[in-house]
Amino acid sequence: MCWSCNPYCGGCKPPKDKPKKCESCGLYNSPQLTTCKKCGADLPPTPKRPTVMCLYIGELCANPCNRHKKPPQDGKLKTCRWHTPAQGETISKQ
Template sequence: MCWSCNPYCGGCKPPKEKPRKCTKCGTFNFDTSAQKCKKCGTELPERVKPPVVYCLYSDMVCANPCSKHKKSPENGGPVPCKLNTPPDNS
């Protein structure tokens, strides 16, 4: 059990998107919708999407998994997950 939550950890809930680092000036850009660096205006590298996995915890497919997907719940049956992200079918 954690003492405090690191939003980028992904242990008990899906991790937040990590900031993208500018390849020219090295500035970290936390704005997830930004396409250009906030400091120098250079095009930012593409975002890396997490893999779509089959979640053993909820018995569903998840596009933004936390580490709960790796093992079944202790009671044996699947548990509904309020954080499940269905994959984008586009």
């Protein structure tokens, strides 16, 4: 268990999108923006997360955290408050 949450870790909940770096001026921008706040240049698109089979809950998840990699130790499937149902996407084997 973590002592302090790093929002980009992804260990116990899905990681936050990292800031986008402008290729023109080098400024880091919010992941929701499409143009740079400083110079107005177009920012690269945010990569889409893969849909994976979550072994922790036994269902497909479109926004996985690191819990999807192994089943619970007691062998009983759990619930996950961060679960995002997949909608017609292909499965990635991670």
